Amino acid sequence: MTNRNLTELDMAKIVSLAKRRGFVFPSSEIYGGIGSTWDYGPLGVALKRNVKEAWWQSMVYDRDDIVGLDSAIIQSPEVWIASGHADGFADPLVECPTCHKRYREDHLFEAMGAESNASGIELKCPDDGAKLSEPRMFNLMFETYSGPVQDTASKVWLRPETAQGIFINFDNVVVSTRKKVPFGIAQIGKSFRNEITPGNFIFRTREFEQMEMEFFVKPGDDDSWYEYWIKTRFQWFLDLGVRAENLRTRPHEASELAHYAKGATDVEYNFPWGWSELEGIASRTDFDLSRHEQHSGKKLQYFDQELNDHYWPYVIEPALGADRAALAILVDAYEEEPLGTGGKEDLRVVLKFHPDIAPVQVAVLPLSRNDKLVPKAREVHSALRKHFRTEYDDAQSIGRRYRRQDEIGTPFCVTVDFETVETDNAVTIRNRDTMEQVRVPIDDLANQVRAQLRSMGSTRA
Ligand code: ATP
Numbered sequence: 001m002t003n004r005n006l007t008e009l010d011m012a013k014i015v016s017l018a019k020r021r022g023f024v025f026p027s028s029e030i031y032g033g034i035g036s037t038w039d040y041g042p043l044g045v046a047l048k049r050n051v052k053e054a055w056w057q058s059m060v061y062d063r064d065d066i067v068g069l070d071s072a073i074i075q076s077p078e079v080w081i082a083s084g085h086a087d088g089f090a091d092p093l094v095e096c097p098t099c100h101k102r103y104r105e106d107h108l109f110e111a112m113g114a115e116s117n118a119s120g121i122e123l124k125c126p127d128d129g130a131k132l133s134e135p136r137m138f139n140l141m142f143e144t145y146s147g148p149v150q151d152t153a154s155k156v157w158l159r160p161e162t163a164q165g166i167f168i169n170f171d172n173v174v175v176s177t178r179k180k181v182p183f184g185i186a187q188i189g190k191s192f193r194n195e196i197t198p199g200n201f202i203f204r205t206r207e208f209e210q211m212e213m214e215f216f217v218k219p220g221d222d223d224s225w226y227e228y229w230i231k232t233r234f235q236w237f238l239d240l241g242v243r244a245e246n247l248r249t250r251p252h253e254a255s256e257l258a259h260y261a262k263g264a265t266d267v268e269y270n271f272p273w274g275w276s277e278l279e280g281i282a283s284r285t286d287f288d289l290s291r292h293e294q295h296s297g298k299k300l301q302y303f304d305q306e307l308n309d310h311y312w313p314y315v316i317e318p319a320l321g322a323d324r325a326a327l328a329i330l331v332d333a334y335e336e337e338p339l340g341t342g343g344k345e346d347l348r349v350v351l352k353f354h355p356d357i358a359p360v361q362v363a364v365l366p367l368s369r370n371d372k373l374v375p376k377a378r379e380v381h382s383a384l385r386k387h388f389r390t391e392y393d394d395a396q397s398i399g400r401r402y403r404r405q406d407e408i409g410t411p412f413c414v415t416v417d418f419e420t421v422e423t424d425n426a427v428t429i430r431n432r433d434t435m436e437q438v439r440v441p442i443d444d445l446a447n448q449v450r451a452q453l454r455s456m457g458s459t460r461a
Contacts, residue, residue: 160193
């Protein structure tokens with residue numbers, strides 16, 4: 001892949017492509033939109049599913065030491081009191097007295113290159129320069145009521161992370177699976193945070209999906225597992241084709257750590273607006289299990305048969321947003337290539353998705369909408385769709401259809417032409433990245449497509 005300075009990439013181009021081709025739409029658009037809320041279109045839902053599937057595959061299916069879970073979004077309010085979210089899950093909100101815009105104080109400090117807890121700096125409104133208010137802590141959890149009676153007893157929160165659903169099921173999982181430490185529990189699901197400043201497309205939204213895994217280890221083994229998970233998670237992005245130069249790890253300063261955390265490292269991505277957190281890997285000690293034991297009164301210690309001892313396992317947590325991962329992959333895949341033909345059609349826009357992530361892996365295209373070609377192309381498509389994610393398309397000229405498939409990141413296009421039906425019963429396979437075409441007999445097509453997907457990096461085809 002060619003190098004590209006992502007900061008030069010106009011985010012608006014990606015947002016516009018995402019809408020035009022059916023990846024992501026502004027939510028509630030016919031009612032004027034709801035602001036920083038997005039709906040995934042036909043290709044976006046496929047992209048996000050593939051990202052989640054790749055995560056689940058690497059975390060759960062490929063390993064013996066991690067199992068899955070799908071816990072409820074609405075849990076007992078006690079969960080959030082025990083975890084500390086009810087009191088402490090808050091961001092510092094500052095407000096402009098004149099234009100009433102609201103900001104996160106720590107983000108404003110960050111933008112100035114100052115520490116989040118910097119003192120003596122007077123913050124001004126980025127819009128009109130007025131002195132901003134003193135910060136007040138704003139709890140990010142969404143409140144609602146469970147059941148028909150709206151009183152304080154029925155008040156519940158929408159979960160702001162999936163992790164606590166894992167901790168409260170620790171004992172259920174140990175008993176039902178007989179897993180022994182070290183082992184992990186993985187979960188993918190929606191989380192909700194009433195963010196003060198959502199934005200940057202699907203990077204920060206109030207409703208989003210998380211992919212979190214809590215890995216339980218013997219106290220004392222936590223440091224080496226922490227290092228292991230930082231490396232493993234970093235490698236996962238590389239394996240999905242994300243360019244190494246756009247990824248880095250950033251260990252947190254001691255001042256940034258939660259009081260219980262031993263360490264935290266972010267995997268950051270060089271988004272068009274600069275380096276930002278993609279995933280967080282935290283070393284959480286025994287904080288969560290011990291807190292839930294204290295609050296619930298239910299024993300959550302683990303009995304280690306080898307040591308003949310009870311303890312709360314220490315926890316390493318890799319936590320990644322599915323939407324944020326999809327955005328990084330989308331941005332990273334975006335390329336504009338001059339074709340050297342001159343004229344206004346000279347620029348090729350192509351999403352160079354990894355073949356295991358691409359919403360469509362193979363498109364089947366008859367050269368034209370001809371009575372002989374269409375049935376043959378349909379037949380080829382029916383055979384291929386059993387093996388790959390496919391699409392059949394016979395609308396518009398073949399050139400336009402190639403451009404569309406490039407723009408949605410389809411690795412291979414299979415074209416059925418007159419020779420196919422009249423002479424050789426073979427088709428051409430066009431490679432998205434090299435634009436080279438090879439002729440392949442239909443009888444061997446699925447094998448050839450599989451081989452080509454593998455040569456592009458697929459481990460699943
Ligand atoms: P920030 O400091 O940016 O608000 P955080 O450090 O609180 O984020 P975590 O609680 O560590 O984030 O969440 C784990 C992951 O979940 C993040 O790395 C990110 O990928 C994703 N995530 C968190 N908040 C959001 C959000 N509002 N929108 C989309 N993804 C999010």
